[in-house]
Amino acid sequence: MSKRAYNFCAGPAALPEAVLQRAREEMLDWHGKGLSVMEMSHRGADFVGIAEQAEQDFRDLLSIPNNYKVLFMQGGASQQFAQIPLNLLPENGVADYIDTGIWSGKSAKEAAHFGKVNIAATGKAHNYFDIPAQREWQLSKDAAYVHYATNETIGGVQFDWVPETNGVPLVADMSSDILSRPINVADFGMIYAGAQKNIGPSGLLIGIIREDLLGKARASCPTVMDYKVIADNDSMYNTPPTFSWYLSGLVFKWLKAQGGVLAMEKLNREKKELLYKAIDESSFYTNPVAKECRSWMNIPFRLADESLDKAFLAGAEERGLLNLKGHRSVGGMRASIYNAVGLDAVQALVDYMREFEKEKA
Numbered sequence: 001m002s003k004r005a006y007n008f009c010a011g012p013a014a015l016p017e018a019v020l021q022r023a024r025e026e027m028l029d030w031h032g033k034g035l036s037v038m039e040m041s042h043r044g045a046d047f048v049g050i051a052e053q054a055e056q057d058f059r060d061l062l063s064i065p066n067n068y069k070v071l072f073m074q075g076g077a078s079q080q081f082a083q084i085p086l087n088l089l090p091e092n093g094v095a096d097y098i099d100t101g102i103w104s105g106k107s108a109k110e111a112a113h114f115g116k117v118n119i120a121a122t123g124k125a126h127n128y129f130d131i132p133a134q135r136e137w138q139l140s141k142d143a144a145y146v147h148y149a150t151n152e153t154i155g156g157v158q159f160d161w162v163p164e165t166n167g168v169p170l171v172a173d174m175s176s177d178i179l180s181r182p183i184n185v186a187d188f189g190m191i192y193a194g195a196q197k198n199i200g201p202s203g204l205l206i207g208i209i210r211e212d213l214l215g216k217a218r219a220s221c222p223t224v225m226d227y228k229v230i231a232d233n234d235s236m237y238n239t240p241p242t243f244s245w246y247l248s249g250l251v252f253k254w255l256k257a258q259g260g261v262l263a264m265e266k267l268n269r270e271k272k273e274l275l276y277k278a279i280d281e282s283s284f285y286t287n288p289v290a291k292e293c294r295s296w297m298n299i300p301f302r303l304a305d306e307s308l309d310k311a312f313l314a315g316a317e318e319r320g321l322l323n324l325k326g327h328r329s330v331g332g333m334r335a336s337i338y339n340a341v342g343l344d345a346v347q348a349l350v351d352y353m354r355e356f357e358k359e360k361a
């Protein structure tokens with residue numbers, strides 16, 4: 001059998017090995033039906049069963065209240081940057097955006113194509129290494145919604161608190177930290193997440209949306225993007241990404257077997273503490289993010305001497321530690337340690353970092 005490497009990719013990211021094995025077993029002949037999931041009609045009883053089970057398991061994992069719809073969509077989080085204002089921002093309305101890095105910045109820029117955007121707070125003055133405190137936010141009185149990203153995947157900056165919006169619907173991009181620890185869904189009007197970080201394969205985006213926010217789309221909103229149309233058709237107005245949906249369902253089953261998001265929180269806390277400790281204890285590695293808002297999922301770090309970056313990455317790859325190169329806009333290194341990346345992977349990384357430092361410092 002081929003050896004599986006430790007994969008620190010930011011996305012598409014590592015998947016649980018047990019899930020991949022299960023998918024392999026079921027690939028040619030799903031449950032004795034003589035065909036693969038990819039070859040099934042999305043409207044047939046078999047696939048509808050797979051889809052409903054996946055939704056139920058996802059609801060169980062996050063304790064999603066009954067007045068929220070779960071929508072399985074396409075186009076990734078980037079499409080939502082447009083789809084959200086098309087559905088939730090009236091032509092003459094205003095939406096508040098919190099700018100804490102590259103993804104939330106992009107979402108605000110896209111929304112501005114569709115209406116008035118108020119940047120209610122920005123981390124720019126802190127080079128996006130810190131999140132502005134709520135008391136500094138300048139929220140509009142009449143915003144249609146407040147949008148933010150709970151975790152900035154590139155900058156490695158994460159909220160460990162939920163903003164107070166005084167009844168204005170809170171819309172959260174959770175692409176890179178959904179299912180990593182418990183959340184209270186009722187705090188949000190809408191949550192959305194691309195699958196390829198902490199859920200499953202790319203091609204799928206999951207939205208959780210409060211029912212009273214459905215049916216507000218503009219007349220100009222494309223039918224396939226209208227949340228109410230999607231909800232009324234159980235996310236099958238048109239052909240959904242069936243294989244990604246199925247595989248995500250296997251991940252949800254796996255997560256439940258691991259003990260759900262509470263168990264993930266415990267494990268993810270251990271993982272990030274191990275890695276930040278290794279960074280903070282050395283003068284060879286640094287992470288620039290303010291301690292209170294350091295990401296649990298995406299941990300950027302730099303070498304004291306950046307001319308050693310190439311050697312660090314080459315040595316890592318030799319040991320089967322893959323995809324540690326930082327985002328092209330940031331440089332340095334980044335370790336993404338989503339649910340499917342085990343403590344053993346983080347330990348192997350930390351061991352390598354110490355060894356490399358000893359050799360080069």
Ligand SMILES: *Cc1c(COP(=O)(O)O)cnc(C)c1O
Pocket residue numbers: 011075076077078079103149151152153173174175176194197
């Ligand atoms: C990856 C990511 C996106 C973009 O996702 P796509 O599926 O590529 O559009 C948006 N927001 C966050 C927080 C992300 O991590």
